[in-house]
Amino acid sequence: MTKVKFCGLSRQDDIRAANELLPDYIGFVFAPKSKRYVSENIAKELKSYLTPKIQAVGVFVYESVEKVANIANANIIDIIQLHGDEDEEYIKNLRRLTLKPIISALQLKTAADAEKANKIGGDYILLDAGQGEGKAFDWNLLEKVKRPYFLAGGLNEDNIADALMLNPFAVD
Template sequence: MTRLKICGLFREEDIGYANEVHPEYAGFVFAKSRRQVTRDKATELRKLLDPSILTVGVFVDEQIERILEILDDGTISIVQLHGNEDEEYIARLRERTSAQIIKAVRPDSREDVKRAESSMADYILFDSGAGTGKTFDWSLLEGFSREYFLAGGLNQGNMADAIELLDPFAVDLSSGVETEGFKDLEKMKEIRRMVRNG
């Protein structure tokens, strides 16, 4: 069964919607973005979120110490690396925490996908870029043997195809469940229905 991650929660309303829709994962963006949250804000929001929903912190080339601080206070339980973090960086992070690590990869070629096979991260997240809202060439993922998160331009119009063609471990949406830049409860409900009916 494909799992659902809703990323870019930054308002109390977003948390209320997430509690109603109940994705498996909820993402807080700590990197520079219009959806960016501070550590304090994320901690506040986490307290309002159903504790059974796993929280993912999204970081871009962040200092490992800062990631560990946010992990240690329970604000997040999973780390998503969305920058230029290499295997050495992941190894250093792995030495300091047992938390699961998701590494985002922009697959511009089959070589990019092949390299991702050997990553030390627990999961790969294939994305078209940093919040571009566009899909990439899904055929590049053919034969990829690991469980992965699929992101990039997913919405109600292509979700059924994504699940049927790729059967990803999880799908990750942000702008695809928004209207005019804010999370939309009805879109979130519809995506949840589509994922469950997979």
């Protein structure tokens, strides 16, 4: 069964709703330029209200390896999501500092991107049209992806049934 992730939670009301709806994952955005940004302290407080069976994902864009590892190792998050173009060396260095699983996000725009998705580091991959733009990409490209993926970007009430027919590991 496809798992569900709600991303961009930043208020206690968001956590209350998540605790009622019980998605598999929720996301805290630690990218300062995002309108959904939360500080480490706010995320820590929100996590304290989160039902333990929901895993918290921390979304980072070009953040230092040390800061990501510190937030992860403080158990503010359960999973790390890298949403920049962090390379294999970055992931290798991060793995030296934390045992938390890593989701590598990739913008899927071409067949070459789909091939890259099969090779990119990380325990999971997240495929998106961009960084929180709310737009869907050409889902036909998913035929070339040979590993489980989080499907993100532009999901709404009009296309979620079609998205689930693609059998993603999770929708975000």
